[in-house]
Amino acid sequence: MNETTDFRGKNVLITGGLGFIGSNLAHKLVSLGANVTLVDSLIPQYGGNLYNIRGIEDQVRVNISDVRDPYSMRMLIQCKDYLFNLAGQTSHLDSMDDPETDLEINCRAQLSILEACRRYNPGIRVVFASTRQLYGRPDTLPVSEKHLLRPVDVNGINKMAGEWYHILYNNVYGITSCSLRLTNTYGPRMRIRDARQTFLGVWIRLILEEEPFEIWEGQQLRDFTYVDDAVNAFLLAAVNPQAAGQIFNLGGCEVISLTDLGKLLVEIHGRGSYLVREFPKERRLIDIGDYYADDQLIRSKLGWEPQVPIREGLVRTLNYYRTCLKEYVG
Helix, strand or coil: CCHHHHCCCCEEEEECCCCHHHHHHHHHHHHCCCEEEEEECCCHHHCCCHHHHCCCCCCEEEEECCCCCHHHHHHHCCCCCEEEECCCCCCHHHHHHCHHHHHHHHHHHHHHHHHHHHHHCCCCEEEEEEEHHHHCCCCCCCECCCCCCCCCCHHHHHHHHHHHHHHHHHHHHCCCEEEEEECCEECCCCCCCCCCCCHHHHHHHHHHCCCCEEEECCCCEEECEEHHHHHHHHHHHHHCHHHCCCEEECCCCCEEEHHHHHHHHHHHHCCCCEEEECCCHHHHCCCCCCCCECCHHHHHHHCCCCCCCHHHHHHHHHHHHHHHCHHHHC
């Protein structure tokens, strides 16, 4: 990928563009000279935040609309070169409490978006944000793309359907699409006011507010992808012909237990504390245990690999929120 030329002057649409990964992607694309349009519903529980585009607000177009509105998407999709499809309901617990809404956003709306592409812009290139939650509880570690798909919650089932609509439309209709299965993405601009996006965001908020954070049991192993690394994966997947019709795992630089992650966060911050507790019953039912990714496929096909170790990523994340905490917890 030649970053200086591949996106310069290109028209790019990002659904969920005021959210965590979408806004970081927008900042990068603006720096590469792209014409960026952001679509976001700004529904409070889904993570969109206008502060996320501070510094580029005059360089992007923002459309406040819902991906469930086929008429808006029909208009927005036209004349775009790339679609980064990141809009979604990400809370696993919310998907169990309100499965119909999760179905509308993560499944039915995805089909509607792809139909708009097929009818009004079949030449667009699409990258879909999927999740490692599709695998459920791993049989073997690390988890490769060949692992059985066995979601443990409604969110995983609907994201699986949304992902496969993208692959189907690539294979049948020639809508160039691929999917990235994300794992514990973290960094600046993530939602930290609650655990709807990631538990690490809540830890960050509480440690900066001088409150103890909770680690549930703590021996579970995870890998974490810093957001800049995730953004680079999206860009590579958008422009590399080898990505068409493919599904890729993203991983992190290292595997760490949640307890060791909590210790590292306290060490980096220089103060703070945590409590180790049993899993809440409703969370235990949908917990996947240990998980870390085999990301060799994206490394070999697209040349991607994570660059930011967990310690460095946590330093950058804490430094970001120290300066603007009130913008994310207000």
